[in-house]
Amino acid sequence: MSLTIMDTTLFPQSLLLSHSTTLHSMARRTESPLSSVSPHMDSSQPSSVLTSPCKPIHPNVLLFIRMPKCASTSFVDLLNLLASRKSFRVLFNPGGAYNWNNVATKREAELIKYKAQKGKLVYARHFYYIDFSPHGLKDFAYVTVIREPKSRFISSYLYYHFSTKPNIQRMLKPQDKHESILECVAKEHNGCEHNMLRKYFCGHERLCSTNSSYALQVAKANMREKFAVVGILEELDKTMDVIGKILPGYFNLVEAQDSIPISNKNLKTLKSLRLEEDEAIHRANAADIELYAYARELLQSIAASCSD
DSSP states (O other): OEEEEEEOOOOSGGGOEEEEEEOOOGGGOOOOOGGGSOTTSOTTSOHHHHOOOOOOOOOSEEEEEOOTTSSHHHHHHHHHHHHTTTSOEEEEEEEEEOSOOHHHHHHHHHHHHHHGGGSOEEEEEEEOOOOOGGGTOOSEEEEEEEOOHHHHHHHHHHHHHHOOOHHHHTTSOGGGTTOOHHHHHHHTOTTOOTTHHHHHHHOSSGGGGSSOHHHHHHHHHHHHHHEEEEEEGGGHHHHHHHHHHHOHHHHSOOOTTOEEEEEOOOSOOOSOOOHHHHHHHHHHTHHHHHHHHHHHHHHHHHHHHHHO
């Protein structure tokens, strides 16, 4: 299996993605759940403290949270390819879910339970983290893949402002279509929402939409305790090695000749960023940048335990 990232929207060069990885013999690999880390552990502790044992898990339902502009479509393509080999089914919902109340959560949990009656299921959707267990969903695990926050932000700006898709074009007012990235950061229009990763990991609680240390700490705790794997797009080799060991029941049918391109869908590129633009994007996504660094520590920690 070869997964290739080709994304030329990002500048400077340190943010450009050009990477490939080969996946094979996943069936022989084993795993390690992040949930084995103590829930009482301070999330600021270094990765060496967070190392957990490497043992495979076999959930009946895999909840794949699609993070915006983090190659989630390509990962869904990969899951569909594996599902086509009769090992599981994919329930894909292209819509987003960001303000679920108790009724909506229960309804979605019932749908997932119904679909999972016939065997292993992957539920893939853009949605903020939510705990389905109070609504009767059992034997499930969360997984996702994230991307360096500033490059994700730039890609999101380009997607919303230059997409040819009618449903995306309608999300910005005509007068805002040609705004600069600096203007978009300041106004936080669609495509330029600040700290999007923090919102996804924190969840639906009201305080999760605030720029607070509480929201960031909840996001870290959920990442550490609730997700089987949080992959890193810039560390694709390591991500796919770990995910194959943690979830062999879903990623154990990968064959060497398979090829899934992870490619940029934006029609527009940025050749450069002015210093003030780069600094504005950094300030607007400071929490995401900290969260991303924490995710890399977790991935490194779990990869190290898997290699022992």
